[in-house]
Amino acid sequence: MPPKKSQKLTPFSVYIRWRPLPEEPGATEIKKTQSSASDGHSVSLSLPDASGPSSSRGARSWTSAPSFTKVFEADDNNRGVYENVVSQTFPKIMAGKTCNFFAYGHTGSGKTHTIVGYDHEDPQQVGLCLSAAKELFQKIDELNGSTESNDNDQKLAVGLRMYEVRKKSAFDLLNGRTECFVREGPDGKVHVRGETETLEDGKVRVKPIRVVPCWTFEELQTVLEKGLDLRATGTSTVHDKSSRTHAVFELEIVNQALVEARDAVIERQAELVPHGKFATDVYIEENTKRYTQGSDGKYITNLDYTINQERIDAAEATKREYEERVELAEAKVQETFTTSQHPCLGGKFVFVDLAGSEYYDQKSSASAAGSKQTAEEKQEGRQINSDLFALKEVIRARSSNQTRIPFRSSPLTMVLREHFLGSESGFSAMILTVSPAADQYAATMNTVKYGNLVAMAGGP
Known part of the structure; x- marks a missing residue:
């Protein structure tokens, strides 16, 4: 359905992040330059005629519009990216807003390294998600310490939600990788929910993706790392341990009252089903x-x-009685926000580690790795490309201010819908992770062109 007039299409800030040149014999680097203007940075890419695979030789050079907010070089670590991209959005989070961060790039370009990180002990290499969680706990701990009330229901925590979108389903990484289904409800919102559970007295409960309230950073890190162990990997056209899913990580400021109010809505809905x-x-x-x-x-x-x-x-009449109970429970959730001592309640970080796009050029260096893929993995690769194409079409529709935006094109775009249709006071950013290697020139060019389109997609 088209966005309501009251909704604003949040424009994206787009960043480029170059990964280091692979330490391989004969590895050559593409030519890349950047220039700055008052409205942003532009990049120029070209490939020497004698470099790269035969399929890329003679490829045309290309220069973007001055659409990029910043370009990070290969020697910029995760901490530098965090301070320039994420940390500056805390005033919005502490005002109860939502800030979204997407990592996009071809397979093996460093998306997961950017969002999650592989060394969780090195403060310079911790991914954006954990860095945000650590700073978030510092801020809410200050608020908890300054709260006059001793009411534990008002004590702030961070609710962690982790799931991955694979093919047509979502998988809850904090609930044993339970398969969930992406559906659009009668309220026009997209819901990601698990299997239907039949309870006593005919009650039917369908639980949403699990949210784990964490009261310390150490607790959240432990929960997140256990969830990461359940992520699906496989052979891609670049390497053998590629993330084969689009992973979503949400960090929301919650309190016990909000957690209990949301649980009550689920219970009241379960009670309504048999009577309905x-x-x-x-x-x-x-x-x-x-x-x-x-x-x-x-x-x-x-x-x-x-x-x-x-x-x-x-x-x-009985059905209406139970419908009213659901409405009262939903009103209680809203009341929790309005009566909270802290306006930051509900503030949320959303980090999306998009699965890497893949290229099936038989003349490229990726063909050797691609030949190791099973038929199922090749099908998954095509599905990933289809999802990313759907995402591009959503962005294209945004850029031309179309009244109908094709969010229903794939489960990925359905899940991301609420993050595209945010309030004008929200914030969205996309980090393009790209390789300077000449044999990845086509993939790098595609990624940067994609990001250029995203950056130029304005609001209504």
Whole structure:
């Protein structure tokens, strides 16, 4: 559905991050230069005629628009990227807003290194997600210490939510990698929920992606690292341990009152389901009895039966009673925000480690690694490219201010919908991770062109 007029399409700040040139014999570097203007940085890329695979030789040079916020060189570490991209958004987070950070690039370009990091003990190499969590705890610990009330329900914590999108499903990394389903609800919002669970008394509960409230940074780091162990990897066209999913990490400021209020909504919805089903069954049953089959096989009105409207009304009244309980529970969630002592409640960081795009050029150096892929992994690679194409089409629609944006094109774009349709006071950034290696010239060019499109996509 098209965005409501009250919604604003949050423009992206786009950054380029060059990874180091691989330490391989004969590795050559593409020609890259950058220039600055009042409205941003532009980059120029070219490949010497004698460099790179035969499929890339003679490739045209290209210069972007001055659309990039900053260009990070190969010697810039994760800490430098964090301070320039993420840390500056804390005023928005502490005002209860949402800030989104996407890592995009071809397979093996350093996306996971940027978002998650591989050395969680080195403060210079910790990924953006854990760095944000650490600073977030420092700020909420100060607020918890200054709170006059001793009410533990108001004590702030960080709720961690981790899941990955693979093919048509999402997988909850904090709940044993339980498969979940991406659906658009009648409220127009996208919901990511697990299998239906049948409880006693006919209750039916469908739990959303699990949120784990963490009260210390050490607790959050432990939970996150356990979730990372469940991420799916496989052989890509570049290496044997490639992330094969789009991973989403959310850090939200919560308190116990908010956690309990949201749990209550799930319980009230579970209570509603059997009564809603019973009301529907009664209505169908009574109206079915109103008709009978004649000798010619056609259905005619059964004049001997009168619909029991009292029975229908009683079932509907009970259903409405439980609907009101759901509404009261949802209102309690909103009340938790309005009565909180801290305006930062609900402030959220969202980090998205997009799966790497893949290229199937038989003349490229990727063909050797690609030949190791199983048929299933090759199919996954095509699905990843399809997801990223859908994401590009969403961005293209944004850039031209179209009234209809194709979020339904893939599960990935459905999941990311709320992060695109944010308030004008929100913030979104994309970090392009690219390789300077000549044999990755086509992939690097594609990534930078993609980012140029994102950066030029403005709001309405």
